[in-house]
Amino acid sequence: MIKADAGVKLSDLVKISIDNNLTGLEWAIGIPGTIGGAVKVNASAFGSNISELVKDIKKKDNIIISVELEMKKGNKKESQKIIKKYSEYRKEGQPLEYPSAGCIFRNILNQGAGRLIDQAGLKGTKIGDAMISEKHANFIINLNNAKSKDVKDLIKLIKKTVKEKFDIELEEEIQYLGF
Ligand SMILES: Cc1cc2nc3c(=O)[nH]c(=O)nc-3n(C[C@H](O)[C@H](O)[C@H](O)COP(=O)(O)OP(=O)(O)OC[C@H]3O[C@@H](n4cnc5c(N)ncnc54)[C@H](O)[C@@H]3O)c2cc1C
Structure with missing residues (x-):
């Protein structure tokens, strides 16, 4: 023990x-x-x-x-x-060289959330200094001076795009504090 x-x-x-x-x-x-x-x-x-x-x-x-x-x-x-x-x-497999909150979304119906985000063509998309990692699309990395709003806006964009392309609702694994 x-x-x-x-x-x-x-x-x-x-x-x-x-x-x-x-x-x-x-x-x-x-x-x-x-x-x-x-x-x-x-x-x-x-x-x-x-x-x-x-x-x-x-x-x-x-x-x-x-x-x-x-x-x-x-x-x-x-x-x-x-x-x-x-x-x-x-x-x-993970962008450990940058700060991040780990995986943003839960995997869904046995599908990796990262794969869906990748297939939606979103890898590398940036808002401010927040970017969807090229290495693992379920990670949003802070390139230098990302604001929490940049990350939140990227999350919104991912959910909207994945819903439109695959009719799948991604659900956050992270918890929001102070929003
Ligand atoms: C690069 C990276 C990779 C990651 N990989 C994984 C992974 O492979 N698998 C995985 O599961 N997670 C992964 N995570 C997420 C990570 O597991 C969680 O953030 C961590 O385990 C939570 O522990 P914490 O002490 O940081 O808790 P916090 O993030 O501080 O808190 C998480 C929740 O637990 C509550 N809490 C914390 N301590 C206590 C306590 N003593 N009593 C009661 N409630 C408490 C908090 O209130 C909050 O609701 C990863 C994160 C990063 C950044």
């Missing part, structure tokens, strides 16, 4: 688990944020999600204070190999 306070960084937890020869969390490498946030949004990648490991959650009101994860005994070297593979996959 791993017991972690909610503010522990997910990436630190991955490393701590591997250093202790525990396996099961390798898929989470490269996901920014805390274990508390990951549990709240049920972070997932590469076919796994955090709820599969959660055995107990301590809460105060609605705030997650700590989490217990049930891990399996593993092998440090094997885990490091898996992590390397996942990290390379992310580096090749």
Whole structure:
């Protein structure tokens, strides 16, 4: 078992688990944020999600204070190999060299939202300094000085274009704060 306070960084937890020869969390490498946030949004990648490991959650009101994860005994070297593979996959397929909020839209009906946006011809579209990534169309990157309104306007444009072209309503995976 791993017991972690909610503010522990997910990436630190991955490393701590591997250093202790525990396996099961390798898929989470490269996901920014805390274990508390990951549990709240049920972070997932590469076919796994955090709820599969959660055995107990301590809460105060609605705030997650700590989490217990049930891990399996593993092998440090094997885990490091898996992590390397996942990290390379992310580096090749995601625009990690720019700030972004990660994937903007949920995948829908087994279709990658990124693929739909790509097929709608929107890759590289810019509003201000916000741009639909050429590398992964479900990411909106900040080239330098993008405003939240630029990002919001791009999201609106994507939803409108995908609806017109494919009659599919994309739904945001991100949450809006302060709008
Ligand atoms: C480059 C990039 C790649 C990403 N890749 C992935 C991916 O592969 N898979 C994936 O699932 N996500 C991915 N994300 C999104 C990321 O998982 C989430 O943003 C992150 O897991 C949320 O954790 P956080 O600590 O940042 O929470 P925040 O973003 O700060 O909060 C998210 C939500 O959880 C709530 N919350 C946070 N902490 C607590 C707590 N202790 N108790 C109760 N509620 C809380 C907040 O109020 C909010 O509603 C990616 C993001 C980026 C930028």
